Amino acid sequence: MSEIKEILLQLLFSLTPFVLYNIYYRNLEVNYSRRFIIFTCSFCLILSMTFPLSVQDGLVFDVRYVIIFFGILFGGVTTGFILLVEFIIFRLYIGGSGTLDALIILAITFPLSILLSSFYYKIRKKYWITFIAGISFSIIPIVVLYITKPDYILSNVTFNILAMPVHNCLGIWLLITLFNKSVTDKELYLKFIQNEKVETINQVAASLAHEVRNPLTTVLGFLKLIRANTLGWEKTERFIDISIEEIHRTEQILSDYLSISKPLATFHQHIDLVVQLKTVVEVMTPYANMNNVSLEASYPAAPVHITGNPTEMKQLLVNFIKNAIEASADMPKARVSIQFLQHLRRVQLEIQDNGVGMDEEQMSRLGSIYYSTKSTGTGLGLTFSYQAIRSMNGTISVKSELYSGTVFTISLPLA
Incomplete structure (x- = not known):
């Protein structure tokens, strides 16, 4: 029962970037940034490695491969190398008999993560990349440990067959699917907000055309009268004052309209x-x-x-x-x-x-x-x-x- 709780805890750690994204970006008019991916992935990696799943001293299992693959996928290769350095330092600090095995496994899975992430945005059926990543990150650790520590694998067959796929296959599928859905919805929201604003401005612009035309017609009429030179100086001065007031009113209307159309x-x-x-x-x-x-x-x-x-x-x-x-x-x-x-x-x-x-x-x-x-x-x-x-x-x-x-x-x- 305790192992099931630890597996569920690791799945929770793997979903933390998705949860933090929905909390932090809920009311913001921007989408996620690479800085956000670096911060959340670093935080989740430390958490998962601090509270790992283990059935033998020195051998620890967590969602490190899920977090690093996710970081490369949405934050780029630079983010991946930052997480790689963080993992190596913290894993050496934890120590144990499985340290060397962990570094060997990561030496294989890290280049594979970069390769798969490069294909992710090129192919149409992206779920195949997610599936291949989950299976690969489940099989590679078992194979490496079977070569270096066959007795451990043979004595904990059930645990390794169940824990690895749940951690990696289910963790990657849930995290990438849910995060992608949230990011896509946010992009649609931002796009439609902009379209809604443009539509509103267009409708208001049509009505403003009528409002602006009135003072312009007044000014045009007074200018024609002044040009005819048939008015006395007092009337001419009064018409000029009225024209200036109408121009100022037009300027104010346009300023108000432009102030609404400014970006947020x-x-x-x-x-x-x-x-x-x-x-x-x-x-x-x-x-x-x-x-x-x-x-x-x-x-x-x-x-x-x-x-x-x-x-x-x-x-x-x-x-x-x-x-x-x-x-x-x-x-x-x-x-x-x-x-x-x-x-x-x-x-x-x-x-x-x-x-x-x-x-x-x-x-x-x-x-x-x-x-x-x-x-x-x-x-x-x-x-x-x-x-x-x-x-x-x-x-x-x-x-x-x-x-x-x-x-x-x-x-x-x-x-």
Whole structure:
């Protein structure tokens, strides 16, 4: 029974990179790095070698081959050599009668790991590489030990036949399969987040074209009047002032639009939520007008400071307001209202619409990746928004009824 526990413990060590990846990169807008692979593999290698599986003093078994192969596969050959040096130093420190055997086995398995990893990204059926690696890392140690220590192999046949395949075959298959799935999902998530953002910007750009055209038409008309030279100096000066104001308004509209389209940053700072919301409302008002939706917002007199990423904050506000506008577009007297509420050390931002609403099942799945209540949506806009709110130590709640509207309440801690 103790041997089974130790085998399961080694499998847990082999899955540690996958677990740490899902914890560390869950809310980050980037994928894994080689530094992350080096750190996690080094940590797992030390753990597995510190708590090894053994049935005879001096001969220890762990998931070293799994970790080193995984490190080479996802971190490159440099990562593999770092793990190799780490293993040699620590194995010499542990010592025992199996030290020389361990170094001989690694002298065979390490070049094999580099060779297999080079084929992994070249062939279509990658599971064959995983299968060959698992079988090879199970057979090679047994063969080497049978040559150097035949008595040990013959007296522990059952253990070696069971422990090696479970450690290496199952360990490699689980780790690489699960890690690959997580990395692929993360890449799709990042790609769709970018596409969702581009789509939102394109739609807002279409509405901004109408908003920008109005002041440009005004300026053009005044310039023609001034050019005709039929006005007095007072009217000419007044028309010039109005034209300058319209140009400044156009410049502000474009600046607000560009501030939303900036790429996401990873740092947080003190930001005024009132200023952020005013900017987004000004940008989204033309889009609301195009959909015959009234967009209203009430602002507190004093600034409301929170800690967060200003670009992420603007983007998530755009996502919620855009969704509210689209949900209300087909309703009579369509309306979207936004208001602030403050309670103790938190601020609540309520975004309410009188749109089509949602049922209980739809509300429970909001924020899930690839789920959307719109036939053409991916749901990744809300997925990003939910993660951004959590990254600022905030919470999000929703109340909705079918054909009675929806209220999203974003709660954030004050700075």
